[in-house]
Amino acid sequence: MKKLFSLLLAVLLLLTITGCGSGSEPSSNGATSTSEKETVTLWTGGSENVKNTWIKLAEEFNTNSEYKDKYIFKVEHISSGTGATSLLDRLIAQYKANEENDIYDIVEVSSTEYVTYMQEAGKDIFMILDKSKIPNYSHMTAKMSQGEDQLVPYRGTTVVLAYDSEAIPNPPKTAEELYQWIRENPGKFAYNTPGSGGAGQSFMVTSVYNLMPEEAMTSSDEKWKEEWDKGFDLMKELHPYLYKSGGKVVYPHKNQGALDLLINKQIVMTPAWVDMIISQINQGTMPDTIKMTQLKPGFTGELANLAIPASSKKADAAHAVLDFVLSDAAQTILLDGMGAFPVVDMSGIDSKNAEMLSSFKIEDFRAAEIGSLRSELVQKWDEEIATLE
Structure with a gap:
């Protein structure tokens, strides 16, 4: 009886181990497991409204057929007015200390902040973007006075x-x-x-x-x-x-x-x-x-932009997020959730807020x-x- 019990226990343990290990294999319906996907994290700041809108954008990205089988998009938010060290200060400090970057895959950078980054750290702090990996960039109507090779505007x-x-x-x-x-x-x-x-x-x-x-x-x-x-x-x-x-x-x-x-x-x-x-x-x-x-x-x-730190280890995944934020779906979420001015041609954007912005053109925006x-x-x-x- 003891031998039979031991044999049954061994079989049960083997089945359990096999079941746990199957998470790294594609499922029977062809879906990709979470462990095979690359996680890419955006760091942003500002109000709760900004945070909540980015959460909606992440949900849209993670269910989008173009991206969902390859990447998982996460958002880290630094609330304004909390006394926490700003994202700008954190990134510049890390860059000057030449520390390894396992945290900042993508960061939000305002046009004003970009000037400070250039003054404090220089152009090498950010990656030169590969526009061939951002096909939606061709739809952008926003004009940039600087940083065009390192920044992607996502709202105005x-x-x-x-x-x-x-x-x-x-x-x-x-x-x-x-x-x-x-x-x-x-x-x-x-x-x-x-x-x-x-x-x-x-x-x-x-x-x-x-x-x-x-x-x-x-x-x-x-x-x-x-x-x-x-x-x-x-x-x-x-x-x-x-x-x-x-x-x-x-x-x-x-x-x-x-x-x-x-x-x-x-x-x-x-x-x-x-x-x-x-x-x-x-x-x-x-x-x-x-x-x-x-x-x-x-x-x-001003334009709110995204940049990829030069030390980022997830360039392909980061470029995918930059491409996504210029899609009509993402721009509609931004206009609905924040009243954010689209940075692409508005003809493909279906939002109740579009009419209120109809008399303005983002290419006429004036930045200081x-x-x-x-x-x-x-x-x-x-x-x-x-x-x-």
């Missing part, structure tokens, strides 16, 4: 002029018309403090750089600081005509602070991010009487790629504008 956003169409049926069309409107309608316009959000920062940057040579907008050369005073004089002159509370001019805190004033009809016009307006109209927190327009010359925006001069501008604003009575 820009600051626009948000206004209450009931109060303003014919909004300003140019920057000069806006400045004159502010003078003629005291208390009805506001922009948030530049250090607290990009919308107010865009108003500051364009107020300064509209009065400078066009080339300055894409240069981090210190020489341009000598020409800032004209723009600051303009902002000082406009200061007394801005929104007031308790008899004093108030600059709202953060992008949402200015939008809240607009929603509550305390003002009728403000610079705002286009994706924030779209999201809040869809959520029902902003009345549909709020409309958007772009000035000439326009407020600034001025590197560390941006933080110096903010500091100068804090010292010279925020202190005005």
